[in-house]
Every structure is written in structure tokens, then in C-alpha cells.
Amino acid sequence: MSNPRRALVMAAAAVALALTSVPALAADIPPADTVVTSPNVTHVLNIPKPAPIAGTINTDIAFQGDYAYVGNYGGFSIYDISNPKKAKPVSSVVCPGSQMDVSVYGNLLFTAVDSSRSDDSCNSTSQPASVKESWEGVRIFDVSDKANPKYIKSVETNCGSHTLTLVPGKGRDRDKNVYVYVSSYNPNATFPDCQPPHDKLSIIKVPLRNPTAAAVAATPVVFPDGGNETQPGLLLPTSGCHDITAYAEKDIAAGACMGDGVLFDISDRLNPKVTARTTDPNFAFWHSATFSNDAKKVVFTDELGGGGGATCNEATGPNRGADAIYDISNGQFTFKSYFKIPRYQDDSENCVAHNGSLIPVKGRDIMVQAWYMGGLSVWDFTDAANPKEIGYFERGPRSAGGGGGIWSAYYYNGYIYAADFHEGFDVVKITDPLTNNARRVHTDRLNVQTQESYRNW
Numbered sequence: 001m002s003n004p005r006r007a008l009v010m011a012a013a014a015v016a017l018a019l020t021s022v023p024a025l026a027a028d029i030p031p032a033d034t035v036v037t038s039p040n041v042t043h044v045l046n047i048p049k050p051a052p053i054a055g056t057i058n059t060d061i062a063f064q065g066d067y068a069y070v071g072n073y074g075g076f077s078i079y080d081i082s083n084p085k086k087a088k089p090v091s092s093v094v095c096p097g098s099q100m101d102v103s104v105y106g107n108l109l110f111t112a113v114d115s116s117r118s119d120d121s122c123n124s125t126s127q128p129a130s131v132k133e134s135w136e137g138v139r140i141f142d143v144s145d146k147a148n149p150k151y152i153k154s155v156e157t158n159c160g161s162h163t164l165t166l167v168p169g170k171g172r173d174r175d176k177n178v179y180v181y182v183s184s185y186n187p188n189a190t191f192p193d194c195q196p197p198h199d200k201l202s203i204i205k206v207p208l209r210n211p212t213a214a215a216v217a218a219t220p221v222v223f224p225d226g227g228n229e230t231q232p233g234l235l236l237p238t239s240g241c242h243d244i245t246a247y248a249e250k251d252i253a254a255g256a257c258m259g260d261g262v263l264f265d266i267s268d269r270l271n272p273k274v275t276a277r278t279t280d281p282n283f284a285f286w287h288s289a290t291f292s293n294d295a296k297k298v299v300f301t302d303e304l305g306g307g308g309g310a311t312c313n314e315a316t317g318p319n320r321g322a323d324a325i326y327d328i329s330n331g332q333f334t335f336k337s338y339f340k341i342p343r344y345q346d347d348s349e350n351c352v353a354h355n356g357s358l359i360p361v362k363g364r365d366i367m368v369q370a371w372y373m374g375g376l377s378v379w380d381f382t383d384a385a386n387p388k389e390i391g392y393f394e395r396g397p398r399s400a401g402g403g404g405g406i407w408s409a410y411y412y413n414g415y416i417y418a419a420d421f422h423e424g425f426d427v428v429k430i431t432d433p434l435t436n437n438a439r440r441v442h443t444d445r446l447n448v449q450t451q452e453s454y455r456n457w
Contacts, residue, residue: 029346030396038391045427050092058419062104063412063446071100078146084415090146095122103166103447107144112161120154129191136160153212157202159184159194163243165449179269180204185240198239199223218270228259228279235285243288247451254289254298261300278333282319292365300324301353312351312374321352325384336384341377346397349373355408357448360441372405391430414439
């Protein structure tokens with residue numbers, strides 16, 4: 001979802017979508033606020049948002065050991081998930097600034113801020129990006145004490161940090177540094193620190209033995225000749241990337257870059273090279289990416305309407321606001337098919353493809369994915385030309401009105417965890433012959449945008 005700088009654009013897109021939609025069949029829509037699931041999915045637990053950040057929306061999730069870190073426009077919360085059936089909040093940090101993407105590495109938590117603030121502190125207030133002294137970028141916390149995280153460093157980046165991706169160093173550098181690929185976009189000539197054409201990444205180098213020395217080390221340009229700016233139906237012309245998924249052990253990354261899908265060679269961590277690009281006439285906004293475990297496929301998502309539109313309906317159809325599955329062969333993309341949840345949503349429900357992760361099933365390509373008010377979907381793309389949903393969890397329309405839904409849904413050590421805008425933190429379990437083998441696979445960390453092969457789990 002976009003930050004306040006882009007609110008008017010998103011609102012206009014959402015209104016346009018609403019005007020073109022037709023009502024879904026009433027029989028297909030669950031009652032307001034009611035949880036519904038497929039027979040193979042169980043809703044294990046819901047934890048309401050902790051009081052300190054109850055008034056702002058949940059966003060992304062990272063995992064390490066027995067803990068989940070849940071981003072929120074008002075800060076973040078840490079949950080003890082050692083017993084998923086009795087998961088509980090440990091602490092919440094109030095530190096406002098959308099959109100609070102989170103990644104964890106050792107004792108360091110990295111959070112993305114893509115809203116212009118009066119300064120870098122947790123007491124900051126909104127301030128226009130046209131003011132030179134305004135700040136946005138990355139905040140770093142020491143989370144060695146889960147009950148009392150400490151804010152230790154900020155790094156300002158051009159155009160803020162809409163999302164961030166951790167990339168470990170290579171070889172001898174691996175124990176010395178971690179790199180943070182910062183995705184940002186939508187420059188403006190009136191913003192001193194976000195000037196057009198932008199079209200680049202900010203790469204922060206973080207010395208692990210001295211993280212307070214973290215600083216921007218490179219700003220490689222992704223689109224030296226400009227990205228996709230003229231395709232009809234684009235939400236915004238390409239001016240950077242929305243999200244990047246790095247597969248560090250394979251030295252590649254996939255960039256969802258507004259109007260473009262991009263493949264990078266990241267063998268030189270400070271100098272990523274674009275090796276392939278693609279566009280899609282049905283995509284309005286390339287939002288995120290997920291590699292298959294063997295990296296022979298990649299799933300890109302289209303955030304049609306910026307997440308604010310009712311696009312899971314008959315009027316929008318199956319090929320827009322969907323996932324696109326590509327084969328990767330000889331370093332190039334080959335389109336195979338689209339996937340979209342098969343359940344129509346009410347016209348009051350914002351619904352579009354959003355954040356998800358692989359479920360580690362050997363020999364198959366299965367992932368769980370958030371769809372905002374469409375809930376979460378578990379689907380199989382082993383046959384890239386014929387993807388199929390195999391399970392789901394969702395809630396009916398909100399009786400309180402307004403948008404919401406699940407921002408991110410990730411599989412971690414036997415359970416699915418979901419961050420819902422308003423409803424808090426959900427724990428879900430799927431029991432199905434296609435996914436049961438994943439329960440044998442465990443890892444001690446998961447930053448979804450920093451993909452690792454199952455052999456390392």
C-alpha cells in the first residue's frame with residue numbers, strides 16, 4: 001500500500017474501480033466480520049493489536065527463532081510464537097512512520113519509513129517532503145532484549161524507504177556486513193531529497209560489529225533510460241522499485257518496479273545489474289516477487305488500484321489485480337499464466353494480490369498469499385500454466401465499514417501467520433496432503449524478501 005504522498009492517486013484509482021464494478025452474488029459473500037475457511041484450513045488464534053498501536057494498521061512480518069516481528073504504521077510489535085496456539089505479544093514500540101516493512105538479522109531489526117517526518121525520532125510528526133529538513137528512510141533497532149528494543153540508528157534515503165530487503169555479504173564479507181536494498185519511488189521536483197527521475201535503489205551497508213556506522217554506500221540506477229512510463233492503465237509511471245526479493249545464495253534478485261518486472265545479478269552486492277526486464281499490459285502496478293525454490297520460476301503480483309479498490313469481482317476479471325507466473329530460462333522471463341483467488345468479494349472490500357511466501361514442500365511450488373479483504377490463499381503453481389487454489393481463510397465485510405484485510409501472510413515452521421490491518425495477528429494452519437510434508441522443514445529465521453532455499457532450512 002502506498003504512503004500519504006500517493007494517497008490522492010490511490011483514492012482516485014479506487015473510486016474509478018468502484019464505479020466499474022458490479023455486485024458479487026450475495027450468496028458468495030460471508031456475513032460481516034465472520035471468519036470462513038476451506039475445510040482443510042483451521043483458524044488457530046487471533047491476537048488483537050496491542051493497545052499502544054491499536055489505532056494504526058498492521059503491515060509486514062519477519063521471523064527469528066521463537067519470535068515474530070509485526071510492522072505497523074505506528075511502530076512494531078514483537079510476539080512470542082514458541083507455542084503458536086498460545087502466541088502472545090511481548091512488547092510494542094511506538095515509532096510512527098508508514099509503512100514499517102520489517103526485517104531482522106541477528107539482534108538487529110530494520111524498519112522502513114516512507115512518510116515524510118519532522119525528524120528521525122520516534123516522537124516525530126508528519127512534515128511535508130518539500131521541507132528540506134524532513135526525514136524518511138530506515139530505522140535500526142537492537143532487539144536483543146525482546147521486552148525492551150532499543151532504537152540505535154537511522155539512515156536517510158532518497159524518497160524514503162517504501163520497502164527494504166536484507167542481502168547478506170558474500171564469502172569473508174558475510175560475517176562482516178549485511179546490505180539493505182531500499183526501494184522507493186514517486187519523485188517530485190518540489191521534494192529536495194526526492195528529485196526526478198530517481199529510477200534507482202539506495203543500498204545501505206551495515207557493519208555487523210558496529211551497526212551504528214550504517215550508511216548509504218551506493219545508489220545504483222535501475223532504469224538509466226527510463227522505465228515503463230507510457231503503458232495505458234499504469235497506476236504510476238516507473239520511477240523506481242516497489243519491492244525487491246533477493247535470492248542471495250544464487251546471486252539473483254527479482255524487482256517489482258511499478259511498471260516493470262526486473263531480474264538482477266547481485267553477485268556484486270553494491271552494484272546490482274539488470275539482466276532481464278518485462279512488462280505486462282494487464283499489470284497496473286508491479287508490487288512484489290517470489291521465486292520458486294529452484295529459482296526457475298518467479299511470481300509477480302499486481303497491486304491494481306494501490307490496494308484500495310474492490311478488484312476481486314467479475315467486472316475486473318481474472319487477469320488484473322492478479323499474480324503472473326513466469327519461467328526463468330537462460331536468464332530471461334517467459335510468461336506462463338495468471339492466478340487470482342476464485343472467490344468474488346463484496347464491492348465494499350478492497351482485494352488484490354499482496355504479500356506471500358513459499359510453503360516448503362519438496363518437489364512442488366506452493367505458496368500462501370495475502371489478498372487484503374480477500375483473506376489469504378494457499379495455492380499451487382507447480383504446473384505454471386495451471387495454478388490452483390488449495391485452501392483459504394477470510395473474513396466477511398467489515399461491519400465498521402472502510403477497507404482493511406490481510407497485508408501479509410507467511411508460512412513459518414508449520415503455521416501460517418497473517419498481519420491484518422485492523423484485526424491484529426492471526427495464526428492459521430493448513431492440513432492437506434499437498435502441504436503436510438512442509439511440517440518437517442524448520443528454519444530459525446524468515447525474512448520473506450530475503451529468500452533462502454529449503455536445503456538451508
